[in-house]
Amino acid sequence: MNACAARPVTTLLVRLEGVREVAPGRWRARCPAHDGHRPALAITECDDRRVLLHCFAGCGVDAVAAALGLDLADLFPPREPDGYDVHLARPATCHGRRFTDAQWLPALTLELLEVMVVVGAILRRGSVTASEHARLVRSVARILDAEARCHG
Helix, strand or coil, X not given: CCCCCCCHHHHHHCCCEEEEXXXXXXXXXXXXXXXXXCCCEEEEECCCCXXXXXXXXXXXXXXXXXXXXXXXHHHCCCCCCCCCCHHHCCCCEECCEECCHHHHHHHHHHHHHHHXXXXXXXXXXXXXXXXXXXXXXXXXXXXXXXHHHHCC
16 A cells, blocks of 8 residues: 555545645645535644544535545544453543543544444444454443543
8 A cells, every 4th residue: 555545634635626735734625515615624634644624614524524425434544453452441541641621522522433433334344343343442431431530
């Protein structure tokens, strides 16, 4: 696999119209999920090669991906099995520290997106890989950890 094929942002950018780079790792383009003529879609490539999308007209990430013939999983780089064991689950942390109260909601949003990616894979293929299962287990453990934190 070549370096460009491994980058989800490349797969995304070639399918968009009116793309312009606004900063390193950041682009604007016309949103394919609505009929606007202005570059309402913000695209950001994270250091880990995840792609973040935001439509200023209000289109959801799932709608944008679908309009391009992509799944949410296509916005994430492929992952290798990591040997994750639910019995060894650690509390969610941010750069080695526990989350503050203000960090929980964005962290849970990311965990729910991970769950959506795995569910999408199951719907597409009818099965789940070991690494996808590990991601799902990790996300559920973190969501349960957040729930426990809210109650005490």
